[in-house]
């Protein structure tokens with residue numbers, strides 16, 4: 001068959017885009033070559049509905065070993081006892097988790113999307129807000145920190161079956177014991193969706209949710225630096241404390257209920273090529289090299305936040321504990337949309353983001369979210385953060401000047417040339 005040059009030329013273009021640009025989208029990263037190789041392997045051809053040793057298809061002896069390796073490695077990374085590595089994404093992981101433990105119409109309590117939460121934590125445009133009854137807590141206006149009093153009050157008043165913590169645009173650590181305390185008081189489950197800071201949690205740079213939350217979900221492609229995908233984890237088997245039943249009315253272990261909710265509950269055949277790539281990435285997580293990397297992520301984020309503050313940018317909560325920061329641009333009189341679009345022209349990529357108590361629509365927003373996982377993978381260190389902030393500031397302070405944009409784009413290209421990306425790829 002003839003090579004599809006149309007598609008492969010586009011892939012080449014994307015590689016060039018990734019090489020030239022300063023990638024600051026907080027949820028993105030660059031995997032290792034071996035992670036991409038595993039994803040592009042013959043494992044994509046295999047059907048393997050079921051779980052290792054219990055499949056609905058023959059010929060699964062190899063993929064069984066691959067999937068078991070992924071399970072064993074991620075359990076080792078987080079020192080937990082249960083892992084399901086089949087969810088195709090973080091959203092799928094959350095969907096399966098909710099299917100396992102909730103009934104339609106049950107109440108859930110999550111961080112408001114406009115305050116840094118996530119679509120799958122109860123947004124009305126998502127399954128989680130449509131099939132369950134969502135309630136939200138927020139952050140405090142003066143500090144930008146999670147409003148735990150509000151969380152406790154909503155929990156006591158509404159008595160949700162599930163409290164969700166974890167966020168997409170929150171730069172601080174989370175008080176898991178405090179959330180578990182109120183959950184125990186009202187008889188609710190606690191889910192931590194650690195998709196964003198998972199890599200920092202893996203190496204002890206942030207508090208661990210595992211001792212306090214019944215369930216932990218994550219994507220695998222953000223700070224974990226693996227392929228796109230999701231996982232569901234549990235520290236212990238939490239012996240089904242509320243006596244939940246399967247469809248046949250039998251009380252089962254939580255691990256069984258979760259497995260059944262992923263397959264056949266919400267997914268069909270697992271993506272074994274992606275699971276192989278997860279296994280590779282989870283092996284990398286166990287390495288000292290990853291420890292050095294993720295420590296640098298945290299140092300870079302703090303150096304970048306400091307550089308922004310010195311230029312009078314308003315960071316929500318004043319700084320960061322993790323890999324990202326949320327910046328309110330209202331004092332600079334620029335919208336998030338305008339900032340994102342203009343920076344894009346100079347090959348600085350980030351996303352507009354609502355800030356807490358935003359007066360603008362989600363399509364415009366007053367802020368930007370900035371993250372350092374990807375540029376840290378490129379090899380950047382603290383002093384490079386100052387350079388990146390200077391380039392962003394140059395554009396934002398002269399936002400309608402095409403000459404400035406063109407000059408910065410050239411500077412960006414020169415700068416990123418010093419941090420090669422996938423030099424072994426053509």
Ligand code: DSN
Nearest residue numbers: 026027090118168169
């Ligand atoms: N879209 C992801 C993010 O950017 O944070 C969350 O799913």
